Amino acid sequence: MSKTDEIVVIGAGVIGISIGLELVRAGYSVRVLDREGLAAGASQGNAGAFAFTDIVPLATPGIMRKAPKWLLDPLGPLSIPLRYALKIAPWMLRFWRASWKDRYHHSVEAQTALMSLAKEALERQITSTDGESLILRQGQMQLYEGEKEFRASLPQWELRREQGIRYELFETPEDIARIQPGLDPRFTHAGYTPDWINTVDPKTWVEHLASAFTALGGVIEKRDIHNLSHTAGGVRLTYSGGEIHATKAIVAAGAWSHHLAKTLGDKFPLETERGYNTTLPKGAFDVRTHLTFSGHGFVVTPINGGARVGGAVELGGLDLPPNYKRADILLKKAASFLPGLNTEGGTQWMGFRPSLPDTLPVIGTAPQAQNVIYAFGHGHLGLTQAAATAEIVKTMVQGKPAPIDTTPYRPTRF
Incomplete structure (x- = not known):
């Protein structure tokens, strides 16, 4: 040609x-x-996760009641820099509409269909490129601090069950430790999805x-x-x-x-999820599964024998300077949640993730x-x-x- x-x-x-x-x-x-x-x-710089069970959209019913808190907590799990709030207002209106029950359920169904294809397509991609050595099949665990937080998550677990996603629910720290030892005992409940897949390094x-x-x-x-x-x-x-x-x-x-x-001539309401993380060197912690701290909006994942601590969502566009205090606070939380975590020698990163309201x-x-x-x-x-x-x-x-x-x-x- x-x-x-x-x-x-x-x-x-x-x-x-x-x-x-x-x-x-x-x-x-x-x-x-x-x-x-x-x-x-x-x-x-992402978490290296093939998150096929992640079918719940960010725009969930009732989420807009939390919007004022986002503006007041610049280091929270989902934040909007105050100087960017006016610019993102039209996107937030679409986001609010996407959170209504009719749109929400439509998004869940569409996400589930795409995830089902993605799971099969990835296996084809792994096989055709001989890439199995770069894949970790260790599952994923969502962790909850106490029964109240755990009970609040149950509708989403039921939604996963309806979509045929396999999982186990744990209600004691001892059950959690069978999969991932070394967690602070404040994490009393968890949900474990064994079919979750990671790559050793994205x-x-x-x-x-x-x-x-x-x-x-x-x-x-x-x-x-x-x-x-x-x-x-x-x-x-x-x-x-x-x-x-x-x-x-x-x-x-x-x-x-x-x-x-x-x-x-095509206009799209595309915004930027600015994600932050710190990658710790080999031996920082024995991460045996992808760990999601649901109430704090971040994860700890195994990367090249070390650990990557990152996540949260900052809707701040492409031009504002990075706020690495977000990475610092996530690492500090991770050290509290994983008492044996060695936080020395880490490398910080910030990246742009393209986000549409639905x-x-x-x-x-x-x-x-x-x-x-x-x-x-x-x-x-x-x-x-x-x-x-x-x-x-x-x-x-x-x-x-x-x-x-x-x-x-x-x-x-x-």
């Missing part, structure tokens, strides 16, 4: 690389472009997929695409110093995707350009849903029916 016959994927994170890999396997000539390079954003996983992609003839280049335009023969992609012509373009640029969509991604053809496909807005579930998104996008490129109903993810829903 000539350069004009190429498919160009914008974004070299786990979504873009997975799409590129799926397309090159199907026989297409594919180039992946990224403003910073391979796995330079959220794909390198950046290494993306690099592994990229190696498979380039081995099949795929190309990865550093290019800051800033404009897209529809042409009679396909798509024109413009960057500083030049332009690229392609038959099709896939926009998978994470938190920057809406800027590219805007050049085609917690569902955009996957579909651009309304203003039939040769452009959008695949972004996965929030903190990009790693989890990458393989599924890639399989869906491949069918769209091929003009075949998608493996699931893609109506809930359509670009025009906003």
Whole structure:
């Protein structure tokens, strides 16, 4: 194929690389472009979790009653910087509407369908790339401080049961210690999902997929695409110093995707979940499963034999400077919750996660350009849903029916 016959994927994170890999396997000539390079954003610093059981959207019924507290607690599990509050107000209105019971249940159903495909697609991806050595099958545990917090979580566990998700509920510290010893006894209850999967390191996983992609003839280049335009023969992609012509373009640029969509006349209420973490070196703690501290909005996960402490959600856009006090407070809490945790020698990180009000991604053809496909807005579930998104996008490129109903993810829903 000539350069004009190429498919160009914008974004070299786990979504873009997975799409590129799926397309090159199907026989297409594919180039992946990224403003910073391979796995330079959220794909390198996330918790490394394939969170297939995470079907509950952020916009849950009654959540807006907590909004004033978010503004007053800049270091809480979900916060909005005061100077960003006015700018994010339109997004918050959509978020509030998404939390109504009718929209909420719709989002749960759509998320469940995507997660079901994602679980199967990941296994196909692991097998086809010989990636089992990079996978941890150790489950996940959500921890609760006392019976009141545990009882409040039971409706969500019932929702998981209805969707066929396997789990066990523990009601004593002794039961918890069978899976994960070393926790402070304040954590009296827990829910354990044994089918949860992690990778030993998310950046290494993306690099592994990229190696498979380039081995099949795929190309990865550093290019800051800033404009897209529809042409009679396909798509024109413009960057500083030049332009690229392609038959099709896939926009998978994470938190920057809406800027590219805007050049085609499409506007999306995409906001940025700014995630913070600290990665501790090997031997910091014997993390035997993915630990979720539900009441505090953060996790402790095994990464390369060490531990990554991070999470929480700061809705603060792309331009505000990082507030690493958030990482500090999470690490301090983790040291309290895991008395044996060695907090020395850690590396802090902050990354941007693209978030839409209903917690569902955009996957579909651009309304203003039939040769452009959008695949972004996965929030903190990009790693989890990458393989599924890639399989869906491949069918769209091929003009075949998608493996699931893609109506809930359509670009025009906003």
